[in-house]
Amino acid sequence: MSEIERGRGVALWSQISGILASEILKGQPRQGAQLPSAQELAARFDVNRHTVRRAIAALEERNLVRTEQGRGSFVQEQTMDYLISRRTRFAQNMRNLNVEADMEFLEEAREIAPPKVAQALGLGRHEYVYRIETLDHADGHVVDYSTAYFPVARFPDFPAVYRRLRSVTRALAEFGVADYERKHTRVSARLPDAHTARLMKQPASRPVLHVQSINVDTRGMPVQYGITRFSGDWVQLVLMAGH
Amino acid sequence: MSEIERGRGVALWSQISGILASEILKGQPRQGAQLPSAQELAARFDVNRHTVRRAIAALEERNLVRTEQGRGSFVQEQTMDYLISRRTRFAQNMRNLNVEADMEFLEEAREIAPPKVAQALGLGRHEYVYRIETLDHADGHVVDYSTAYFPVARFPDFPAVYRRLRSVTRALAEFGVADYERKHTRVSARLPDAHTARLMKQPASRPVLHVQSINVDTRGMPVQYGITRFSGDWVQLVLMAGH
């Protein structure tokens, strides 16, 4: 079985480029790792070295690969700049990055607010919150695994609205929260627990950015408390001055 | 010999709390480790379980201990909140935290700016920068390992001034930079390389917060490019809205 087909109307370099791109996006070889030499790739696909070079040039064009003269080609470290500002919106971030974003609902629950959550949201003891767990993908990668809490009293049946609109911003708007902003953000680096690593499809030995955040409405009342675990491999937080 | 004294005007729970606090601060038991059960502690101090509970409640209040129902009480992992804002100053941060800060100069060099550094500082190719490596301690722990770059042309003999004044802020002031602020900050989570792990006295398996920052003067000209690696165990970055 040959991986590529000749005379199918798709140039060989293009097919090879596609195969290598999908392998890289699947994480094999890893970021920063060296690609097989042009010679070896030529042998693998049974084409001329020039054809391989043309394929790699296409990958460089897509910023998936970086080649260094005399050393070899390497999988370009991809970092997605995730902008943190007073007005942080996931969807907007993804649009800015020009990637295909996709959200997956994992779980929703109605439960008594854990102490930390209650404190963050300014709730009393024994008050209820919705806990909503989501996975965000972009370009086929897991960007983050997020746990968000919303007070039940203020946002009855929030999960249903969120599911329907697929956006925190629009869901909150439906409850009359026209605008909200980050009150604060806490960032730490840690190793994911087994559950998190599995969900994020990454080894437990790779660190994640652990971000706790509180969003408040225009009157300063907390509307959302969230924990977002960003893939350390793919995401870099960017904090801008001003905004 | 009894560890606590009754009827001396100091409540039993307060004495017990003090003893446990000093043990924890000495690192025994260590961070994350489980405390003896309330039952065992009651036996050790020969008091009622309630009294021990009161003592532990005080430790929770001081954020030295975390207790989980059905599991036990654990020494709270201490994180130092490191405030990132437009006007981030290490010394100020440490003063706010009320800890003994201490800086150690590791290395200084005069070298041609690496491409990334040149770009960040707005320098041309082949321009020189000072590279200064420091270790910051607080309360006996390594807080961060920092590499800072300053353009040689604008700040001749910067390292000597920095060494003398032991403060970036004051050293820059001596060169006429009355004020500066963060242009931006990039944060990622990664595993330290062997060199970094050794310097920071932490295992290479524990992640660090990798922070790249650019400080600019009031006219917007970059004055410093830096890479700071914060101990993931001890430091949590806090990003406040507004300021």
Added chain:
DNA sequence: TTTCATTTGTTCGTATGTATA
């Protein structure tokens, strides 16, 4: 899946010490 021991959390009651009007 069930059972069981361990541990923390909560709520009674009782007694005593301490400060204050």
Added chain:
DNA sequence: GTATACATACGAACAAATGAA
């Protein structure tokens, strides 16, 4: 000195969560 309020300390019983058998 007396009355009152409050914090401290102990005892017993039970509820709730956890983890291991």
